[in-house]
Structure formats: structure tokens, C-alpha cells
Amino acid sequence: MSAEPSRGELCRHDPCFPAALAQMRGAPRVLYVVGGPERLERLLSQPAVAIVGSRKATDYGMETTRGLARGLAASGVTVLGALADGIAAAAHLGALEVDGPTVTVMPGGADVCSPASRRALHKRIGDVGCVVSEQPWGRGIRRWSHLARTRIVVGMAQMVIVVEAEEHPTALAPARLAEVLGRAVAAVPGRVSSPVSQGPHALLAAGARLIRGPQDALDALYGVGVKQAPAKKIPLTPSLREVLAQVGSGHDTLAKLAAAGNDAEETIVALAELELTGALVRGDGGRYLPRG
Amino acid sequence: MLARAQTFTIEGLQTRQVTVEVDIRGGLPNFAIVGLANAAVREARDRVQAAILNSGYEFPARRITANLAPGDVPKAGPGFDLALACAVLAASGQISNERLANHALFGELSLDGEVRPCHGSLAIAQATREAGLHALVLAPQRAREAGLVEDLGVVAARCLQSVVRVLNGGPGDAVTPASVPPRIGRGEMGEEWEQDLGDVRGQRQAVRALLVAAAGAHNMLLSGPPGTGKTMLAQRLPSILPPLSSSEAIEVTRIHSITGSLDSEELVRRRPFRSPHHSVTTAGLIGGAGRGWVGEVVLAHNGVLFLDELSEFSRSVLEALRQPLEDGRVAIVRAQHSAVYPARLMLVAATNPCPCGYLGEGERCRCTEADLARHRRKLSGPLLDRIDLLATVERPSASELRAAPVTSSQNAREQVIGARERQAARLKDDGVTANAQMDVHMLRRHMALDASGVQMLRKVQECGELSARGQHRLLRVARTVADLEGSRHTSKRHLAEALGWRAEVTLQSRRVA
The missing domain is CATH 3.30.230.10 (Ribosomal Protein S5; domain 2)
Structure with a gap:
């Protein structure tokens, strides 16, 4: 058992207070921090990226987010998010996979987990990262507090990446806030037929930066080619690589792979090996997804 | 007087x-x-x-x-x-x-x-x-x-x-008595089934899963969107199962004779197929509603219990299935009476992959991650732990619907009987007849993993997400796949196929909640 993480309050005029947030109009007066002000200062002294998106994310969105957050966290970028279901939770989970830096903002008190089903994730972020809120300890959630929380997430970030969101003012609120606050807006594309791809596609059409993976985000933060995302080190034989590529291009079930002209038996073995090496995961409905 | x-x-x-x-x-x-x-x-x-x-x-x-x-x-x-x-x-x-x-x-x-x-x-x-x-x-x-x-x-x-x-010493009225046929061999099972596997178009994977399940008497779960043929597939399972042996047939006939569900005067040759509605109560499924009342699991003895729309069954009913699935019998104890009934059955369940049913069908599914988590939670635990094969049934494409069927019941049954014979020969000293009934000791004795199989198993163990019981299930199914092929050794490709059928969602440990 790890000890309870330290807690602290941080005034807007404290030198530890996140500088980006302090300059913002309507900045919170006090931040309540699980994990302690020192840790928050350390985490926000490096570039920070907010990953936001729909609660009704597809498994493609979830896997992409995990991979993106993992790559960024491994490169020393702090992943900011909102601990909601869907994309936000996937972002934190991805960062935690590599024990990377991550900060989450609560709509109520920082010690009040919302949604309650994310207790385990809330605790783990408090242990290795920071859970932040402008609301006093133990405060419940108000109707307005989710949007107010979003403003803090965006305010702490240098860049906001929208992974999956409907094209709807509420869903795209983080992007709008980012524009108002002068933060870079970026988006991850999806399938054009998916409702949760409409939001990111609209942002991309309006000039948001295209994010295909951690490297695009690093290029945006540091300049092109300055910092390299750590490459995945999964040694694969050419035949396995080919199956992986086919899965990535949409032949995501055994039936589809077999229909695409692969030998069924070899494909079964290939899928099992890819899953065992961690290059693939089996999603819901028996479909395989490349691990982001 | x-x-x-x-x-x-x-x-x-x-x-x-x-x-x-x-x-x-x-x-x-x-x-x-x-x-x-x-x-x-x-x-x-x-x-x-x-x-x-x-x-x-x-x-x-x-x-x-x-x-x-x-x-x-x-x-x-x-x-x-x-x-x-x-x-x-x-x-x-x-x-x-x-x-x-x-x-x-x-x-x-x-x-x-x-x-x-x-x-x-x-x-x-x-x-x-x-x-x-x-x-x-x-x-x-x-x-x-x-x-x-x-x-x-x-x-x-x-x-x-x-x-x-x-x-007073006179003769009775004339009837021709039925005779117990000797063990029914392969050739004599050419009888016609109204529901033949040949009716199924496409669904190559699901049909294969059905074949593996039948060959090893494994419990299976069919998961897929509405209307893709889950029920149709399950109903065709009895047609590919091996016929009842004469002692099994007597057992089954006896049970069905007592409950009055016998539809002819003859010996029951076909394995029973019971599909209770999802509103079934625990007493209806297990028995014990009144003195001498036997439940659906007993009626499915030596046959198949099919639970359609698994997620609609009440949790307590599903919990009650543990004992019959584990021990092949149910012990009923009520205030006034107690009884032990045989209930060795093969469980086949069907479910939608998510509450709306359309998961995996592109954008048609509008379930949130929380909905999915709830759905998964409902199925997991007691029952998923006893499911050896998870088969995903997909919507067949138009060309698949036009194509020839994957196999016929006759064909599949011959493969199943062949595999069962190999199992029975191997397991004859252990008192069981099918791979699904192997315990840990039997697994150790009969797996016959070759070098590539051992290596693959080690990789699975290193991933660390499959429980010991999950590994045993994996091995049993792999053994059945090898038996279907007629292979003495269990090798990498058999394990790989079994891995594809496993019910557990993730293999890789992801460490955080």
C-alpha cells in the first residue's frame, strides 16, 4: 500500500501556481491539489497537452487515444484530461501505462471522484500524478462545474487535441475555449461516416492541426523533427507485419482476413502471436485492433 | 379378507x-x-x-x-x-x-x-x-x-x-416390445434432421466454433447482432452431436418418461435440447419447486441447454448453474426433502454483444463505454468463467448468403464422432468421455504439448492476464482442436485457435483500472 498522497492548496499568486493558468482571464483563485503543489509545478514545468473527446467513443478512438497518450507521456509531455468516461479516461490510462506524467481536473472537490466508477483511476492519478480542482475539498458537483472544469484543463495546456467528438457546441467546447484562450487546437481524424468523427473533421477543416500519432503532436510542440517519439520495439516477422497491416486497414476479423485471401490456419496463428506480443488487442465483438 | x-x-x-x-x-x-x-x-x-x-x-x-x-x-x-x-x-x-x-x-x-x-x-x-x-x-x-x-x-x-x-394365468394383450439397439455406429446415423447445418450460409467461424464445441462437449457462447443466426446455429447443434450411447439413452428416456415429455414410445436417440425462456426461475431451471420437480438442467442431461438472450436471465438463475456445470449433477435440498439429480450437459448461450445489439456494425451501435461495461459485467463472473468458447457471429455478406454452405450436419457429425472416439479411447481409464470434463491431472497427462506448443503456452503465461482456470480452459479446447485434426500432439496452431475462441477479453495485462 502506498501512503496517502499529499494534499495542498495553491493561491493564484503563489509562485507554484501554473503560469499559463494564472495569465488566463477568469483564472481560478485557488487550486486544490491531490499530489501536492510541488508535484503539480514539476508536472506543468514540461509541455502539457490536453486530450479531450466524446464519452461515447468508439474502440478505435479509445485505442488511438491510449497510444497517443502513451507516446506523449513517454516523451515527457504531461497529459491533461478530465477523467470522464471515453476518450478522457483513455488518455489517462495511456499515460499511466508508461507511468508517465498526467494531471486530471475534477468538476467537484479534487477528492470527490466523478464519475464514481473511475475510483481506481482517480486514486492512481493521485498517487503518481495530480488531481486538481478549483472547488474546495469535498464539494459536490454543480450543473456548471463540468464546463468550468474544462476551462482549467484547457488553461493548463499548450495544445488541445480532440480525438472523437460530435459536431455539437457542447462536445466542441474545449476546442472553442482553446481558441479563445489562444491554445493550439489539434484533432485526430476518424472515419468520415462516424458521428463522433464529425467534430474533429470540422476542426481540421477549420485549420486545426492534424494529429496521426504522438510524433505529430511532438512536432507541433517542439518543432518538426526536434524530438522523436520513442519507437515501439516489437520485433515482428514480415508475415506478421503484413497481417498487422491488414488488420489496421480494416480487415479486423478472422472472417474478413480469410475473405481477403489469407490462409485461415496461418492467420489464426498470426493473430494469436500478434496478440501475445501486444501488437494487437481483441476489441468488443471479436474484432482485432492494432494497439496504438 | x-x-x-x-x-x-x-x-x-x-x-x-x-x-x-x-x-x-x-x-x-x-x-x-x-x-x-x-x-x-x-x-x-x-x-x-x-x-x-x-x-x-x-x-x-x-x-x-x-x-x-x-x-x-x-x-x-x-x-x-x-x-x-x-x-x-x-x-x-x-x-x-x-x-x-x-x-x-x-x-x-x-x-x-x-x-x-x-x-x-x-x-x-x-x-x-x-x-x-x-x-x-x-x-x-x-x-x-x-x-x-x-x-x-x-x-x-x-x-x-x-x-x-x-x-388368472392368461396371456396379455399383444404389443411388439421395443428393443435396445446395440451401440449406434457411425453409419447408422444417416437419419434426416429437420434442422441441418447445411441451412447455414456464411458464418464460417461460428460453424467452426460449433464444431469444436460439439467435438469436446465444451460450453460455448455465441455473441452477435440480432438476426445474424445465433439461435439458428445453436438449434443445429444437436444434429452434429454424437448419438446417445445405449446407457445414456436409457438415462435420458427414463428422465423424460417420468416428466412426461417423451414424444414417442421409442428409446430416445437424439440428445435433448432444452431452451428455457429467459423468464425462467431458479426452481424452474434447477428443480425443487415442489416435491420431485426436476428442472431444465436435469431435462438437458446428456444433451444441450440453450440459453438465448443470456443477458436477460436473472443473475441468481445464472449463479445457480454453477454446480451443474462444474459437477454434472444438482443437489436440491428443501425443508422437507432433498435429492441429487444428474445434469451433465453442454451449455450453449447466445447474447447480443452490447445492449443495443449492433456493436461491431460500424456506426449503428450507439452504446456508450459505460453501457458496454455494464453489459460485460452482467455476463462476466459466474458464467463467463465456465464458457470455453466465445464465437462471434457476424452479419454475413450478400455473396456469403449466395455461396454454398460451409458444411452439412452429416459431415460435421462424422468429424465430431471421430474426435469423440479419440477422446474416449484416451480418457477411458479416467472415467470421463470428453475433453471438457478433463480435470487438472488429466490435462497434465493427456495434453501432449509439443515444443512449439510449450513455447506458446509460456508466452500466454507471460502475458499474465489469463487465470489458471482460463489456461486450463484454453488447454482443453486446444486438445479438442488437435483431436478434430487427428493429431496426437497439441501444437502451436491448436493453441492459437483455442486462443482465438477464448472468452476473456484481454490477454495483455494493462496494469491500471
Whole structure:
């Protein structure tokens, strides 16, 4: 058992207070921090990226987010998010996979987990990262507090990446806030037929930066080619690589792979090996997804 | 005067011998039945009286006392009529006592003296032989069923007069007794099934999963969007299962004869297929609603229990399936009675992949991650732990629907029987017949993993997400895949296929919640 993480309050005029947030109009007066002000200062002294998106994310969105957050966290970028279901939770989970830096903002008190089903994730972020809120300890959630929380997430970030969101003012609120606050807006594309791809596609059409993976985000933060995302080190034989590529291009079930002209038996073995090496995961409905 | 007749009562699946004693003496005319008889037995009084008079015999207008011994066994059902009538006739000197002692009598009487068939004749016939009685007299409709018991005289009697003739040394009414066929070989199973696997188009993966499940008697779960053919596939499972062996057939016939769900007089050859509606209660599924009530799991003994729309079943009902799935029997204990019933069955369940049903169908599914988590939680735990194969049923494409079927039931059944024979030969010293029943020790002895298999298994263990039980399930299914192929060793490709069928969602440990 790890000890309870330290807690602290941080005034807007404290030198530890996140500088980006302090300059913002309507900045919170006090931040309540699980994990302690020192840790928050350390985490926000490096570039920070907010990953936001729909609660009704597809498994493609979830896997992409995990991979993106993992790559960024491994490169020393702090992943900011909102601990909601869907994309936000996937972002934190991805960062935690590599024990990377991550900060989450609560709509109520920082010690009040919302949604309650994310207790385990809330605790783990408090242990290795920071859970932040402008609301006093133990405060419940108000109707307005989710949007107010979003403003803090965006305010702490240098860049906001929208992974999956409907094209709807509420869903795209983080992007709008980012524009108002002068933060870079970026988006991850999806399938054009998916409702949760409409939001990111609209942002991309309006000039948001295209994010295909951690490297695009690093290029945006540091300049092109300055910092390299750590490459995945999964040694694969050419035949396995080919199956992986086919899965990535949409032949995501055994039936589809077999229909695409692969030998069924070899494909079964290939899928099992890819899953065992961690290059693939089996999603819901028996479909395989490349691990982001 | 006193007379005794022999009959049997059925409680649950057990039989108990009952002696019907009738005493006739002077006094006011009266007919009393004592000895823990239920309503159906007490009503026999009026039936017996009418039947005796309408058959042209005399019903003594004296004080008649009938006792059903032993007095502590509850007696139920209308099958006592015949024994009561004969004991009355013997006590009043209308038939001789000597044959009554070594004939068991079982049947209901109609008011005109006709002998009506009762449920459970096969069980009664077995009990008659065990009790060492000479013959069993019963309705002609049940004579073939009772004739399945070897070394037992079965006498059919159409009416009370025929019974009297038999008890006075005459012949019974003619019927042709059924015979127990010797173990049914491969060639003789060419019979037609209304529901053939050849009706299924596309679904190559699901059909393969069905084949593997049938070959090793593994429990399986079919998951897929509505209308893709989950139920259709499950209903075709009995057609590819090996036929019942003769001892299994007797067991099944006995159970279904007692519950009255037998649809012919013949021996049941097909494995039972039970598909209770999802509103079933625990007592309905397991048994124990009343004395001697057997549940669906018992009716599915040696066959298939199909649970359609698995997520709609109440959780407590699914929890109750643990014991039968683990032990192949159910022990029912109620305040007044307890019983152990056989329930060795193959569980097949079907479910939608998510609450709306359209997960994996592109953008049609609008379930949130939380909905999915709830759905998964509902299925996981008690039951998913006992599912060996998870088959995903997909919507077949238009070209697949036009294409030739993957296989026919005949074809698949031959493969299944071949695999089962290999298993039975290997497991003959262990007291089980199919791979799904192998315990840890048997697994160790019979897996015969080759080098590539060992290496693959080690990789699975290193991933760290599959529990020990999950690994055992994986090994059992891999063994079945190898058996289907006729391979002595279990190698990498068999394990790989079994991995593809596993029910666990993730292999890789992801460390955080």
C-alpha cells in the first residue's frame, strides 16, 4: 500500500501556481491539489497537452487515444484530461501505462471522484500524478462545474487535441475555449461516416492541426523533427507485419482476413502471436485492433 | 379378507416399492385409503369403484380399508388405480392371490375399466426388475417403453378384464416390445434432421466454433447482432452431436418418461435440447419447486441447454448453474426433502454483444463505454468463467448468403464422432468421455504439448492476464482442436485457435483500472 498522497492548496499568486493558468482571464483563485503543489509545478514545468473527446467513443478512438497518450507521456509531455468516461479516461490510462506524467481536473472537490466508477483511476492519478480542482475539498458537483472544469484543463495546456467528438457546441467546447484562450487546437481524424468523427473533421477543416500519432503532436510542440517519439520495439516477422497491416486497414476479423485471401490456419496463428506480443488487442465483438 | 398387490411410486427420479394392502370386513359400506396418499391417489377411490362395477365385477358393499405401505413415503399420481382395483378384487375372492404377489401393477383406470398409461413406465420397469418381481402389468401404450428393460416380463393390458385374465394365468394383450439397439455406429446415423447445418450460409467461424464445441462437449457462447443466426446455429447443434450411447439413452428416456415429455414410445436417440425462456426461475431451471420437480438442467442431461438472450436471465438463475456445470449433477435440498439429480450437459448461450445489439456494425451501435461495461459485467463472473468458447457471429455478406454452405450436419457429425472416439479411447481409464470434463491431472497427462506448443503456452503465461482456470480452459479446447485434426500432439496452431475462441477479453495485462 502506498501512503496517502499529499494534499495542498495553491493561491493564484503563489509562485507554484501554473503560469499559463494564472495569465488566463477568469483564472481560478485557488487550486486544490491531490499530489501536492510541488508535484503539480514539476508536472506543468514540461509541455502539457490536453486530450479531450466524446464519452461515447468508439474502440478505435479509445485505442488511438491510449497510444497517443502513451507516446506523449513517454516523451515527457504531461497529459491533461478530465477523467470522464471515453476518450478522457483513455488518455489517462495511456499515460499511466508508461507511468508517465498526467494531471486530471475534477468538476467537484479534487477528492470527490466523478464519475464514481473511475475510483481506481482517480486514486492512481493521485498517487503518481495530480488531481486538481478549483472547488474546495469535498464539494459536490454543480450543473456548471463540468464546463468550468474544462476551462482549467484547457488553461493548463499548450495544445488541445480532440480525438472523437460530435459536431455539437457542447462536445466542441474545449476546442472553442482553446481558441479563445489562444491554445493550439489539434484533432485526430476518424472515419468520415462516424458521428463522433464529425467534430474533429470540422476542426481540421477549420485549420486545426492534424494529429496521426504522438510524433505529430511532438512536432507541433517542439518543432518538426526536434524530438522523436520513442519507437515501439516489437520485433515482428514480415508475415506478421503484413497481417498487422491488414488488420489496421480494416480487415479486423478472422472472417474478413480469410475473405481477403489469407490462409485461415496461418492467420489464426498470426493473430494469436500478434496478440501475445501486444501488437494487437481483441476489441468488443471479436474484432482485432492494432494497439496504438 | 386380506389381499396384497405390488406397485411403485416415483419421487423425483427415484422409485420406491409400494405394497397396496386391502382388507375387507363387515361394517357399514366404506372405502378408505390410508398411507400418505396425495389427492390424485385418494381420488382413485371413486375411479376404482366405477371401473370394477363397469367391468362386470362386484364391488363389495362392506367396510374396505386400503393401506399403502410403507406409510412414511409420500405417494403421488394416478398409477395406483390398477393395484388398488386388483387388491380389492382379490380381497373379495374374485381373483386368486398367488399371481398378485409377483406381478407389479401400474396404471390409471378410467371409469369404464380401461387401463390408461402413466408417466415413468421405464423407471417403474427398472424398479420391478430390481425388486425381483416376475412381471409388470401396464397399459399397452407404455409396454414398448417398459420393454426396454432386459430380463423383465412386460404384460400389456387394455382393460381391467385383461388384467384379471393375466392374473388368472392368461396371456396379455399383444404389443411388439421395443428393443435396445446395440451401440449406434457411425453409419447408422444417416437419419434426416429437420434442422441441418447445411441451412447455414456464411458464418464460417461460428460453424467452426460449433464444431469444436460439439467435438469436446465444451460450453460455448455465441455473441452477435440480432438476426445474424445465433439461435439458428445453436438449434443445429444437436444434429452434429454424437448419438446417445445405449446407457445414456436409457438415462435420458427414463428422465423424460417420468416428466412426461417423451414424444414417442421409442428409446430416445437424439440428445435433448432444452431452451428455457429467459423468464425462467431458479426452481424452474434447477428443480425443487415442489416435491420431485426436476428442472431444465436435469431435462438437458446428456444433451444441450440453450440459453438465448443470456443477458436477460436473472443473475441468481445464472449463479445457480454453477454446480451443474462444474459437477454434472444438482443437489436440491428443501425443508422437507432433498435429492441429487444428474445434469451433465453442454451449455450453449447466445447474447447480443452490447445492449443495443449492433456493436461491431460500424456506426449503428450507439452504446456508450459505460453501457458496454455494464453489459460485460452482467455476463462476466459466474458464467463467463465456465464458457470455453466465445464465437462471434457476424452479419454475413450478400455473396456469403449466395455461396454454398460451409458444411452439412452429416459431415460435421462424422468429424465430431471421430474426435469423440479419440477422446474416449484416451480418457477411458479416467472415467470421463470428453475433453471438457478433463480435470487438472488429466490435462497434465493427456495434453501432449509439443515444443512449439510449450513455447506458446509460456508466452500466454507471460502475458499474465489469463487465470489458471482460463489456461486450463484454453488447454482443453486446444486438445479438442488437435483431436478434430487427428493429431496426437497439441501444437502451436491448436493453441492459437483455442486462443482465438477464448472468452476473456484481454490477454495483455494493462496494469491500471
